[in-house]
Amino acid sequence: MGVIENVSRWILGREAPEEELEREHLERLQPKDQLMPTWEEGEEGGKMVLSMGPQHPSTHGVLRLELEMEGERVLKITPDVGYLHTGIEKTFETLRYDQGTALTPRIDYLSPMNNTWCFIMAVEKLLEITPPPRAEYVRVILGELTRINSHLVWLATHALDIGAMSVFLYCFREREMILDIYEMVSGARMMDSYYRAGGLAWDIPPGFIEAVQAILDILPARIDEYESLLTRNPIWMERTQNVGAISAEKALALSATGPALRATGVPWDLRKTMPYSVYEAFDFEIPVGSRGDVYDRYLVRMEEMRQSLRIIEQGIRVIPRGPFRIDNHKIAPPPKEEIYLSMEALIHHFKLWTEGFRVPPGEAYAAIESPRGELGFYVVSDGSAKPCRVHVRGPSFINLQLIGPMSEGGLVADLVAVIASLDPVLGEVDR
Amino acid sequence: MAETAGNRYEEPTSEVAAASAVADQPDPTTLDKLTTHFGKKVLGTSTRLGEATAIVDAKALVEVMTWLRDEGKFVLLSDLTAHDCHGQEPRFWVIYQLTNIETPERLRIKVGLPEKKPSVESMVPLWPGANFLEREVYDLMGIEFKNHPNLTRIMMPTEWEGHPLRKDYPVVYEPVQFTHNAAEIRARKPLAEK
Numbered sequence: 139m140g141v142i143e144n145v146s147r148w149i150l151g152r153e154a155p156e157e158e159l160e161r162e163h164l165e166r167l168q169p170k171d172q173l174m175p176t177w178e179e180g181e182e183g184g185k186m187v188l189s190m191g192p193q194h195p196s197t198h199g200v201l202r203l204e205l206e207m208e209g210e211r212v213l214k215i216t217p218d219v220g221y222l223h224t225g226i227e228k229t230f231e232t233l234r235y236d237q238g239t240a241l242t243p244r245i246d247y248l249s250p251m252n253n254t255w256c257f258i259m260a261v262e263k264l265l266e267i268t269p270p271p272r273a274e275y276v277r278v279i280l281g282e283l284t285r286i287n288s289h290l291v292w293l294a295t296h297a298l299d300i301g302a303m304s305v306f307l308y309c310f311r312e313r314e315m316i317l318d319i320y321e322m323v324s325g326a327r328m329m330d331s332y333y334r335a336g337g338l339a340w341d342i343p344p345g346f347i348e349a350v351q352a353i354l355d356i357l358p359a360r361i362d363e364y365e366s367l368l369t370r371n372p373i374w375m376e377r378t379q380n381v382g383a384i385s386a387e388k389a390l391a392l393s394a395t396g397p398a399l400r401a402t403g404v405p406w407d408l409r410k411t412m413p414y415s416v417y418e419a420f421d422f423e424i425p426v427g428s429r430g431d432v433y434d435r436y437l438v439r440m441e442e443m444r445q446s447l448r449i450i451e452q453g454i455r456v457i458p459r460g461p462f463r464i465d466n467h468k469i470a471p472p473p474k475e476e477i478y479l480s481m482e483a484l485i486h487h488f489k490l491w492t493e494g495f496r497v498p499p500g501e502a503y504a505a506i507e508s509p510r511g512e513l514g515f516y517v518v519s520d521g522s523a524k525p526c527r528v529h530v531r532g533p534s535f536i537n538l539q540l541i542g543p544m545s546e547g548g549l550v551a552d553l554v555a556v557i558a559s560l561d562p563v564l565g566e567v568d569r
Numbered sequence: 570m571a572e573t574a575g576n577r578y579e580e581p582t583s584e585v586a587a588a589s590a591v592a593d594q595p596d597p598t599t600l601d602k603l604t605t606h607f608g609k610k611v612l613g614t615s616t617r618l619g620e621a622t623a624i625v626d627a628k629a630l631v632e633v634m635t636w637l638r639d640e641g642k643f644v645l646l647s648d649l650t651a652h653d654c655h656g657q658e659p660r661f662w663v664i665y666q667l668t669n670i671e672t673p674e675r676l677r678i679k680v681g682l683p684e685k686k687p688s689v690e691s692m693v694p695l696w697p698g699a700n701f702l703e704r705e706v707y708d709l710m711g712i713e714f715k716n717h718p719n720l721t722r723i724m725m726p727t728e729w730e731g732h733p734l735r736k737d738y739p740v741v742y743e744p745v746q747f748t749h750n751a752a753e754i755r756a757r758k759p760l761a762e763k
Contacts, residue, residue, distance in 0.1 A: 219724070220723055220724040220726075223724040223725065225733060227709075227734060228733055228734055232740055264618070266618070390644050390670075391697050392696075393645060393696060393699070393702075394698070395645075404670070406670050411670070411673050412673055412675075501620075501652075502620065503620060503648070503666055503677065505647070512647060514647060514648050514666065516666070518652055526652075527652045529648070529650040529652075531647065531648040531650075531666075535701060535705075536698060536701060536702070538701070539697070539698060539700060569724075
């Protein structure tokens with residue numbers, strides 16, 4: 139190991155042009171004649187086809203990429219998905235609407251509440267019902283906690299992929315607190331099914347607001363801590379800046395949404411641009427990037443966590459009192475106490491859990507801003523208690539098309555950073 | 570909420586209600602513009618639950634979509650999927666969700682396809698993002714997209730037969746076997762033998 143003279147030049151200064159620094163660095167590592175990686179001329183003209191995944195740790199699940207490489211450079215990327223295809227859309231057709239909420243958290247298992255929310259929104263649209271305000275506020279608070287939860291896993295794995303182990307541990311420490319809240323409200327740490335058509339499964343438990351407040355007290359300082367580890371870290375900057383850049387036009391043409399699109403400078407966030415639920419009542423901002431590279435996507439997501447905290451802070455102060463689900467017992471079950479006293483309530487309870495509720499014929503598309511982009515549910519009803527067709531517009535699946543344009547021509551090591559910055563969840567890609 | 574406002578046919582009672590209905594609904598003039606511009610190529614339009622929908626003749630799809638993207642400013646193809654109405658004609662519907670990110674508004678375009686050899690023009694030349702979505706529809710619903718650069722299965726294995734999301738494709742269920750007797754298992758699991 140050589141000694142680096144003038145450390146400050148390495149950390150802060152860009153006095154020397156980047157190429158010069160890089161060459162110096164490489165010269166120290168290798169003799170001059172071995173600078174460029176060489177490959178023997180084969181039948182393919184020096185190209186090598188490498189299969190990355192499906193068990194590669196940095197592909198975040200069972201994603202397989204077929205890389206056509208020339209030395210360290212990636213010439214062409216062909217994503218191969220489907221290893222986790224479980225036929226969720228087909229299964230939806232065999233389950234009733236109320237049973238469908240058990241499937242939705244399994245689509246994108248890192249933001250389970252958001253999936254259920256979106257499915258429920260499409261069903262509520264078809265039923266033409268509006269949940270009571272208390273349910274809407276709790277949905278927003280938990281939805282934003284889910285965003286932070288998902289972004290924490292993203293940050294943990296992104297940093298780990300680039301070699302920062304400690305961030306991984308810190309992020310999972312904070313994620314525990316959010317999972318505890320999941321457990322508190324729904325009884326499950328991941329597959330919650332807490333949102334139901336017409337409101338929530340049950341009311342928020344006592345101590346919920348205090349538990350959320352505890353997160354609000356701790357997390358801002360912790361996010362600053364992650365940033366102090368990464369944002370101005372020269373290694374992190376070197377690995378992410380100007381890596382995997384994409385233009386706004388290209389991203390839009392490829393149907394990109396979420397942080398991948400916002401990092402290119404397009405302020406497209408459904409919470410602001412097409413507000414759903416009660417987001418109009420909240421004051422928050424949408425961070426956008428400018429260059430559309432890995433570093434911008436990192437900054438956008440970090441700021442999104444802070445904005446989510448702002449929303450939660452406003453939310454817990456004003457959770458309205460009142461019912462947590464609608465009073466229509468054809469859709470939402472009657473309270474348990476009523477069942478013992480009222481014959482109608484008992485009949486409704488029995489009919490609802492044996493036959494489910496019928497949804498008027500029609501089609502509806504509901505979309506929310508999930509941590510990865512626009513999550514959409516297209517639901518077609520034929521008037522029965524089971525959906526005729528459910529289609530999930532998975533943002534991970536569509537954003538995966540960006541991998542090619544982002545990292546073709548780059549180094550294979552940068553591809554790892556690009557995959558992590560797109561934050562694909564393979565459960566949502568394959569469904 | 571948008572859905573209740575969109576389905577209200579009577580006159581909104583107050584100015585506030587009218588303003589919210591206009592803000593929540595996709596601009597109704599887009600559908601009007603579409604019908605005046607393309608005439609009979611647009612087979613029908615509707616606005617239900619606050620969602621604007623236009624049914625387009627499959628032969629004129631590229632023309633209509635190009636116009637929508639360039640003139641209508643629907644730069645984002647949000648979603649592309651298909652729906653199987655088994656036993657009806659047209660049997661298959663291909664559904665496009667377009668988004669105009671400036672106004673912002675949404676528009677749904679539907680194309681009906683026959684049961685025999687359903688095929689429609691690919692949208693990849695207009696929106697490269699349609700690539701994966703069309704492959705998914707081809708794989709699971711068996712609809713062919715003409716001029717698609719790489720129309721292969723994406724979810725199912727390449728040698729798979731049939732298209733699982735079609736209504737006449739059964740959901741196969743095999744009971745759990747509580748036995749170690751191979752002959753017994755084979756007798757009960759004919760599918761495993763294939």
